Structures are given as structure tokens and as C-alpha cells.
Amino acid sequence: MLDQTLTLPEDPEELRSFTARLLAEVKAQAILIEKLRHQLAGHRAHRFGASSETAEQLQLALETSEIAAAAMTARMKLPDIEEKDKPKRRPIPDHIPRMEVELTPGADVCADCGGRLRRIGEDVTDELEYVPGRFIVNRIVRPRLTCACCEKFVQSPLPSRPIERGRPGPGLLAHVLVSKYADHLPLYRQSQIFDREGLDLDRSTLADWIGKTTALLEPLADAIGRHVLSAEAIFADDTPISMLAPGTGKTQTARLWTYARDERPWGGTAPPAAWYRFSGDRKGQHPRDHLARYRGWMHADGYAGFEDLYRTGAIREVACMAHVRRKFVDIHRSQGSSIAEEAIGRIAQLYAVEKEARGSPPDRRAELRKAHAAPVFDDLEVWLAMQLTTISGKSPLAAAIRYALTRMERLRPYLDNGILELDNNAAxxxxxxxxxxxxxxxxxxxxxxxxxxxxxxxxxxxAKLNAVDSHAWLADTLARIPDYKITKVDDLLPWRWNS
Incomplete structure (x- = not known):
């Protein structure tokens, strides 16, 4: 339900049904979290002689479920799921340096009557922040003032924060996000690292931060998706990822899809970008939904689910020579086949032309390919067809040749079009x-x-594709996006960011 853009039904009955389904999903996630916590606690109580891998898997299951719960509640602006017997948050240790900032209204007289403002107290908010290499505390002091004449109360508002009523600063949120998804460090390990600094940041807290932070940044990811799909040619791929099956605690195979735009090989000026989408399975309906508005060329493997996209003619296929080459490499490694070895050598000639053409304008690339790649390509097709008649049709080599001939037919457009690539390696x-x-x-x-x-x-x-520091960009973006107009979110894209 939550993998699609959420549009609330206008009909009251449909809205009630929608809300009930959503709340049931949130409740199911909360029940799973409690079940996993119980299993982990039981494992710890009887850990003598038990597998440490089991404990790690339970930790990972918990963190992914907690991220999911936080993402759901944040996206729909539901109240946070209350946890039973949740311990009180410990104060930030004294050894973490404090950086005090006082926010005053500016004027020292009442805006209504001109009377003198006098200080009657102050509110102090501590924000735990991370700057590369160390933690700090931003101590925000807001004096409470009152007018001596009309008794009007005056105080500067607390600046908007990425997480309402939360204490993490944008730099710390960016650090947790980058550590998990760029440095591949699970949250329970991050929690252990923070603990060595004396910081009480448990796994569930970090998971809550990631769920809420990604929900806040979703409009920016959507903007990247629009940028990718405005290209004349894109690259598509998918990979399996395990997902906890609802209500069972077992796993099922889900998919992460990527759609990439990269015009650098032909000197295009559009920034490169990669747009990821998630689905619970590999049905062809998912790429059809993702690419419903796309018109142009798509580099991809031979996934059957893409066929419906090609039938309409709105999306034109470009096959991938890297997939063809890989099959011959595998056979040569396992069998030492001389035919496979020669196929690899012939394909290498095509890549040599690409190396020379890289960075040239599309017209020049097409010229080079017509002169140097097309003859090699044509000869390779003829040669492969001849080899197929000399070997057993049931052999792995025959299967690789049949695959190559099928895919080369769909790869041929690259020879005449300079914006296309020989392979799908960008995705x-x-x-x-x-x-x-x-x-x-x-x-x-x-x-x-x-x-x-x-x-x-x-x-x-x-951000990586644009040589932008992921942490610095995300920290700055998280500081700004809470007050940013949704219509101007494109200004925050990494290639427009000015450090």
C-alpha cells in the first residue's frame, strides 16, 4: 500500500476503509516488532552455546521492522506507536562539547505599546549534532520576555527541525543515514559505536530516525525520479532483496529496481542520477507503474516483465552486451572452451571502439561505430550462428550462443544512435x-x-554520481527542507547544491 503515492479517497466510506487498512498495517508491524523483541530477549537469556548469527539476524529483523513502522507513521502523520515500559531518555553526557546559541526577538521594546521588555526566564533545547569526526551539542537558549507595561509575552520561536520534538540535529541524522546505506553499517552496530562515546542511542531510536527522515526526504527522491524519466535514454535493472512476510516473521523475495540516467559518455549536460523503487515481488506490473509516463530508449536485460513496455512502442529496448559476454566468460572459466574464448575476444573489439568513442558527441560516436563496430558486430552474429551448427544443441555453450543471437538483434540500435550504450552497466x-x-x-x-x-x-x-559529499549535502538539506516549499524542492537536488 505504501509503495505508491498516497491519495486519500474523497468518499467518506472509502476513507474509513482506507484508514482501517492502514491502521491494521501499522498495528501488524507493531505486533511483529514486539514478537521479535521477545525472541531476541529469549535468545539473550539462553545465549550459552547458541549461534551469534541468530542474534544478529534478530537484531536486523527488528531494525528493519522499526524503520518500516516509523516510515508508515511519519508518511501518514499518524501518532507514534507507543511502546510499553519505554525507558526514559538519558541526558547527553557532559563530556560532549556544548555550543550555545541565544535566540532573542531582536527588539528590546514591545511591538504593541513600546514598553520595555524584561526577561522572566528562558527555555533551553539541546540538539545532539554530528560534524565529521565528533559529536557536539547545540544548546539553543530562548529567553522568555514580557512587557513591563502591557504584560505581552514575547519569545523567539524554536527553529524548525527535521524531527519534531526530537533531539537529533540534521548532521547526526545524515550520519546515521549515510552509515547505513552508503557504509552498510547496521543500526545495532552504530548503536554500539555511539555507546562507546557515552551516548544512549539504541537501535530502535535510530530506526525511528531513519523512517521519519526518509519520509521527509521523499519529495526529493521523487524529483530525482522525474529527472531520470525526462531523459531520451535510461538504464534499468533490478535485484532481489529479502523482506519479512507480513504476520509470519519469515522472509519472502522482494525486489529493488533502479532506473539510471547518465549522459556523460556522449557529452550530455544533464546531471547523472539513479532512481530506486521497491516492490514486494517481481511482477511486470511494477516496472509498468514506474515507467508509465516514460517515452524513450531503455537499456535492460532480457527480463520478460519488460516485454509489455516494448509492445506499445513508447519504450524502445536496447539489450546489454555485458550480459552476453558474461555467459561466455562463465563457460570459458568452467570448460576452457575455445569458442567461448574467441567470442570474448570479438566482443572486446566492440568495447575498444566504445573506449575511443567515449566523451564524443552522438554524431561522432555513430560515425565511429558505423566504420569500426558494425563490421565486427555483423561478423560476430554470422560466426556465432555457424558455431551453433558444430556443437550439441543441449550444451551450455549452445544456450549461451542462442542467448547472444537473440540479444544482439535487440542491441543493434546502438550502432546507429550515439546516445545509446553497448551495455547496461550504468544500471x-x-x-x-x-x-x-x-x-x-x-x-x-x-x-x-x-x-x-x-x-x-x-x-x-x-549524490555520489555527481561527486557530491553525501553527508554534507544531506545535513544541509535536512536543515532546510522542513521549511522549504514543495514547489521549489528541485533547488535542493545534489547537482544544484552549493556547499
Whole structure:
């Protein structure tokens, strides 16, 4: 439900039904969290001789479920889920340096009557912040003033914060986000690191921050998606990721999709970007929804779910030579096949042309390909078809050749169009972060948790593509976005950010 743009029904009966379903989803997530906490507590009580891997998996299951719950409540502006017997928050340790800032109304006289303002007290708010390499506390002091004549009360408002009634500063929120999704550090390990600094920041607190932060940053991820889909050519890929099945505590295979825009190989001026989407399965309906408004070329593998997109003609396919080459590499490694070895060598000639063409304008790239790549490409097709007649049709090599011939037919447009690429590596590079993260946190807690991860990856990977410091950009953006007009959110995109 929460992987799509939420539009509240206008009909009162439909609205009540929608609200009931949403609250049921939030309640189910809360029940799962309590169940996992109980399992973890039981494991700790009987940990002698037990597998440490089991405890780690329970920790990871909890953090992903807690992120999902926080994301759901934040996105729908629901009240936070109350936890039973939640311990009181410990004060920030005294050894963390304090940076005091006093916010005064400016004038020392009453705006209504001109009377003198006198100080009757003050409100102090401590904000835990992280600047690269150290923690600090921003101590915000707001004097309470009253008019000596008309007794009007005057006080500066507390500046907007990324998390209402929360104490983390934008730099700390950015640090937690980047540590998890760029450095692949699970939240329970981050909590252990913070504990060594004397900071009481448990896993559930950090999960709550990520859920709320990604919900706040969602409009920015949507803006990146619009930028990607305005391109003439994009790159698409997907990868499996485990998700906790609702109500069971078991896992099912979900998917993270990436759609990338990168015009640097042909000297395009549009900033590169990667847009991630999450789905609970791999049905073709998901890319159809993601790309409903896209018109243009799409580099992709041979996933059957994309076929409906190509049938309409709105999206034109460009296959991937890297997938073709990979199959021959695998066969050569396992069997030492001379045919596979020669296929790899012939494909290398095509990549040599691409190396020469990289950075040239589209027309020049097309000229180079017509002169140097097209003859190699044509000869490779003919040669592969001939080799197929000399080997067993049931062999792995025959399967690789049939795959190559099918995909090369759909790769041929790249020869004539300079904005197209020989492979889909731009999208596959975007999946490397997912692969690394998957080794560290294994799964997401629910569709809401998957959506939070997709938002985080969209922001962090796009910043990387534009050589922007992810932490610095996110810290500045989180400080500004609470008061930013939604219509101007594009001004906060990483390639427009001025440090």
C-alpha cells in the first residue's frame, strides 16, 4: 500500500476503509516488532552455546521492522506507536562539547505599546549534532520576555527541525543515514559505536530516525525520479532483496529496481542520477507503474516483465552486451572452451571502439561505430550462428550462443544512435551498493521499510554520481527542507547544491 503515492479517497466510506487498512498495517508491524523483541530477549537469556548469527539476524529483523513502522507513521502523520515500559531518555553526557546559541526577538521594546521588555526566564533545547569526526551539542537558549507595561509575552520561536520534538540535529541524522546505506553499517552496530562515546542511542531510536527522515526526504527522491524519466535514454535493472512476510516473521523475495540516467559518455549536460523503487515481488506490473509516463530508449536485460513496455512502442529496448559476454566468460572459466574464448575476444573489439568513442558527441560516436563496430558486430552474429551448427544443441555453450543471437538483434540500435550504450552497466553499477548492503542487513522489514531504503539509495547514490559529499549535502538539506516549499524542492537536488 505504501509503495505508491498516497491519495486519500474523497468518499467518506472509502476513507474509513482506507484508514482501517492502514491502521491494521501499522498495528501488524507493531505486533511483529514486539514478537521479535521477545525472541531476541529469549535468545539473550539462553545465549550459552547458541549461534551469534541468530542474534544478529534478530537484531536486523527488528531494525528493519522499526524503520518500516516509523516510515508508515511519519508518511501518514499518524501518532507514534507507543511502546510499553519505554525507558526514559538519558541526558547527553557532559563530556560532549556544548555550543550555545541565544535566540532573542531582536527588539528590546514591545511591538504593541513600546514598553520595555524584561526577561522572566528562558527555555533551553539541546540538539545532539554530528560534524565529521565528533559529536557536539547545540544548546539553543530562548529567553522568555514580557512587557513591563502591557504584560505581552514575547519569545523567539524554536527553529524548525527535521524531527519534531526530537533531539537529533540534521548532521547526526545524515550520519546515521549515510552509515547505513552508503557504509552498510547496521543500526545495532552504530548503536554500539555511539555507546562507546557515552551516548544512549539504541537501535530502535535510530530506526525511528531513519523512517521519519526518509519520509521527509521523499519529495526529493521523487524529483530525482522525474529527472531520470525526462531523459531520451535510461538504464534499468533490478535485484532481489529479502523482506519479512507480513504476520509470519519469515522472509519472502522482494525486489529493488533502479532506473539510471547518465549522459556523460556522449557529452550530455544533464546531471547523472539513479532512481530506486521497491516492490514486494517481481511482477511486470511494477516496472509498468514506474515507467508509465516514460517515452524513450531503455537499456535492460532480457527480463520478460519488460516485454509489455516494448509492445506499445513508447519504450524502445536496447539489450546489454555485458550480459552476453558474461555467459561466455562463465563457460570459458568452467570448460576452457575455445569458442567461448574467441567470442570474448570479438566482443572486446566492440568495447575498444566504445573506449575511443567515449566523451564524443552522438554524431561522432555513430560515425565511429558505423566504420569500426558494425563490421565486427555483423561478423560476430554470422560466426556465432555457424558455431551453433558444430556443437550439441543441449550444451551450455549452445544456450549461451542462442542467448547472444537473440540479444544482439535487440542491441543493434546502438550502432546507429550515439546516445545509446553497448551495455547496461550504468544500471548495474547502481546495484553494487544494494549487493554490499544485502550482506550486512540481509532484508527489509516490510514494503514501507523497502520504500525507505529505496529513498535513501536514490539520494545517496545520486549524490555520489555527481561527486557530491553525501553527508554534507544531506545535513544541509535536512536543515532546510522542513521549511522549504514543495514547489521549489528541485533547488535542493545534489547537482544544484552549493556547499
Amino acid at each position: 548495474e553499477r547502481g546495484m553494487r551498493a544494494i549487493a554490499l548492503g544485502r550482506k550486512n542487513y540481509l532484508f527489509v522489514g516490510s514494503e514501507a521499510g523497502g520504500k525507505a531504503a529505496a529513498i535513501a539509495y536514490t539520494l545517496i547514490e545520486t
